[in-house]
Amino acid sequence: MRSDARLLLLDKDAVEALLLPDEALEAVREAFTLHSRREGRVFPVVREALRTGGVFGIKSGDVESQGLLGFKAAGFWPANRAVGGEPHQATILLFDPATGRPTCVIDGNAITTARTGAAGGIGLQQLARPGSSHACVFGTGVQAQVQLEFALRLMPALRHVRYVTWKGEPDSRFEARFASRCNIAHASDANEAVACSDIVITATPGAGPLFDAQAVRPGTHLNCVGADTRGKRELPEGLLQRVRLFVDDATQARQIGETQWCPDAPCEEIGDLLTGKVAALRQPQDITVFDMTGLALQDLTLARRIHQRALTTGAGASVPWAW
Incomplete structure (x- = not known):
């Protein structure tokens, strides 16, 4: 021995x-x-x-x-x-x-916090419109914070942020963390906040749909973090059928991610964008979703x-x- x-x-x-x-x-x-x-x-x-x-x-x-x-x-x-x-x-x-x-x-x-935030940032770089200036964040916990940190770090035009809490009340600590870097305010109407945003970030425990599908306007990009287990979801019924869907791993996303609710939806892996196997070729009216389940x-x-x-x-x- x-x-x-x-x-x-x-x-x-x-x-x-x-x-x-x-x-x-x-x-x-x-x-x-x-x-x-x-x-x-x-x-x-x-x-x-x-x-x-x-x-x-x-x-x-x-x-x-x-x-x-x-x-x-x-x-x-x-x-x-x-x-x-x-x-x-x-x-x-x-x-x-x-x-x-x-x-x-x-x-x-x-x-886990850092790599998930970084993955979200890469998703924004690859899929969000470069001039995106308005974001809506669901959640104010650790993952919501790091997602917004990387978003502000990597999206230079992002200046206006609205956030939604599950209690429907403002979170002063969350606001204070970002107040010097953007115009941040609590949103009481989730649908209105989504409709006014170029970027939507969902970072909640995934207890159910956070907004209505019709609130998502053409050109929006969504980073979805909270669905990482069978039965969890954050997106409303009918949305994935309207979007260009990107995932970190197709099999994993269909098992435990947001994609489990629409497993037949065509999807592409974000790594294939980085290696040039596929091209985003984003059109102005495209709605894109990055379903993030986290890779080992x-x-x-x-x-x-x-x-x-x-x-x-x-x-x-x-x-x-x-x-």
């Missing part, structure tokens, strides 16, 4: 210190490209409801050429809020593919970069791990 091996542990503080927004964008672009070229594998997703009221999932994959193998165990436990905890929980584990030995345990919450490769490519930087900088805690 080898007794000199060690396992690196990177907690939340270490990950957040090592994580850079630009690197998240690079890692997610890399993940989409690897997936498009089928140079990285995405294994079947586990996503199951628990009797405790939580949802538990595993996303895994590998990139043989990079010696990259791992998984993210993650889920959502809404009852955590009542005890002052974070409902989203995620842990990433990287392995040596030659031996199966674990090499790094990484807190996955910050990685996004987690793994970003985790690999953080792991490498941690080894260089000495971050984290290293513990003996005989094998």
Whole structure:
């Protein structure tokens, strides 16, 4: 038995210190490209409801050429809020593919947040009209915040933001976070906010349709984040039949994404836009949707970069791990 091996542990503080927004964008672009070229594998997703009221999932994959193998165990436990905890929980584990030995345990919450925000930003760059100036955001939680962060970062014309909350009340902390970067205000009428927007971002728990289909006007782009489990949805009935639909992974989107509600709808993978396999060729009247279910490769490519930087900088805690 080898007794000199060690396992690196990177907690939340270490990950957040090592994580850079630009690197998240690079890692997610890399993940989409690897997936498009089928140079990285995405294994079947586990996503199951628990009797405790939580949802538990595993996303895994590998990139043989990079010696990259791992998984993210993650889920959502809404009852955590009542005890002052974070409902989203995620842990990433990287392995040596030659031996199966674990090499790094990484807190996955910050990685999940950053890579999903970056994926949304790439979706906007590829699919939204470049001059888009008005956005509507559903939700004010962690994912709504990071989606808007990347939207403002990557869409220079975006200046006006309306947001919708499930309680129908303003969120002063959400407004304060973005007040210096855009004209932001609470919207009491979801349909009106959607109708006035070039970009719609849905980042809610996916409990049901958030607005009426007829509110979406021609030329709108929608980034949909909340449907990531069987039975979840944010879009209204009849909308997907009217749009050009893009997904991160076609099989996964039909199983757990917004596309589960219209599985026969033609769709294209966003990675194929990045590699030139398909062209967006957006017409002014097109309505586009990016159904984001999250790829294991996004987690793994970003985790690999953080792991490498941690080894260089000495971050984290290293513990003996005989094998």
